[in-house]
């Protein structure tokens with residue numbers, strides 16, 4: 001079994017920060033260019049899904065994390 005350096009951090013009231021990952025594909029299977037780390041939306045408000053565009057700052061609250 002190989003070891004991965006990939007890591008996911010849940011940012012408080014914000015996106016998922018993905019570090020050390022290879023490809024990110026959209027729902028059509030297309031590979032999306034992304035920075036490392038990449039920030040993935042989990043609030044549903046981003047206009048650039050699956051990436052975070054900062055829209056969560058308008059009031060997204062996740063009181064479980």
Ligand code: FES
Pocket residue numbers: 014015016040041042043044045046051052053054055056057
């Ligand atoms: S988490 Fe940032 S726009 Fe959704």
